[in-house]
Amino acid sequence: MAKRTTAKPAAFKSSRKPAKPSTGADGKRPVAASKKSAGSKLSKAGAKKPAKAGAKSLRDASSAGSKAARKNIPPTEKLKSVTPSGYKDQTFFEQVFDVARQIPKGRVTSYGAIAASLGAKSSSRMVGWAMNLAGGAKPKVPAHRVVNRNGMLSGKHHFATPTHMQELLEREGIKVKEDKVVDFNKLFWDPMDLGD
Numbered sequence: 214m215a216k217r218t219t220a221k222p223a224a225f226k227s228s229r230k231p232a233k234p235s236t237g238a239d240g241k242r243p244v245a246a247s248k249k250s251a252g253s254k255l256s257k258a259g260a261k262k263p264a265k266a267g268a269k270s271l272r273d274a275s276s277a278g279s280k281a282a283r284k285n286i287p288p289t290e291k292l293k294s295v296t297p298s299g300y301k302d303q304t305f306f307e308q309v310f311d312v313a314r315q316i317p318k319g320r321v322t323s324y325g326a327i328a329a330s331l332g333a334k335s336s337s338r339m340v341g342w343a344m345n346l347a348g349g350a351k352p353k354v355p356a357h358r359v360v361n362r363n364g365m366l367s368g369k370h371h372f373a374t375p376t377h378m379q380e381l382l383e384r385e386g387i388k389v390k391e392d393k394v395v396d397f398n399k400l401f402w403d404p405m406d407l408g409d
Contacts, residue, residue: 305331309343310350312404316358319385320402321394323362330404337362345371357381364397 303311312327324337324344333339340359345368347354357378361367369378369392379389388395 305333305336305339306343306346309340310347310354313344313347313354313356313359314352315404316355316402319387319400321358321360321364321382321387321397321400322402322404323360325362326401326403326405327359341368344368355381358385360394360397364394364401366392366394 308331309327312330313322316322324340325334327340328334328336344354344356344359347356348371356368357372359368366378366382366389369375372378372381379392382389382394387400394400
């Protein structure tokens with residue numbers, strides 16, 4: 214049996230030809246071989262690019278001094294946000310609480326009416342979420358005076374007992390029958406109406 218010899222693989226050769234170095238102004242020496250001038254850099258292709266004057270020193274100074282510079286800047290005033298309804302620095306829930314606090318005793322309103330008065334007509338569900346959290350709000354929020362658009366006590370399950378919302382309304386002279394406010398249209402208070 215004949216002995217097989219294996220040739221070592223040739224080094225990978227690129228099909229690209231190396232770029233010819235460009236010659237300097239004298240036509241003899243290539244640019245890459247000449248010394249770099251103080252104000253220029255060579256790119257990978259060998260072309261001259263002007264250096265950014267003092268780029269390294271600026272970068273070093275800004276990173277080293279930026280922390281110190283930030284400490285010396287006086288604090289600015291807190292930015293004030295303005296909501297579409299004109300309230301400043303209030304969340305939507307706080308605005309809902311403010312409207313609910315204005316509901317007169319012996320009257321009721323709906324989640325949708327509160328949302329519409331805040332300029333967010335389609336956010337009645339969020340008003341319901343706010344009423345769910347109204348128990349911990351200071352000053353107190355009369356969440357028992359907020360019912361659904363048909364006068365139903367839809368939020369009664371979020372009170373201490375399922376009958377507590379009805380009891381609070383009845384203390385104010387509002388009659389409730391089968392979890393619905395009697396004479397709802399007569400007792401309805403619209404936050405959009407001024408006066409009343």
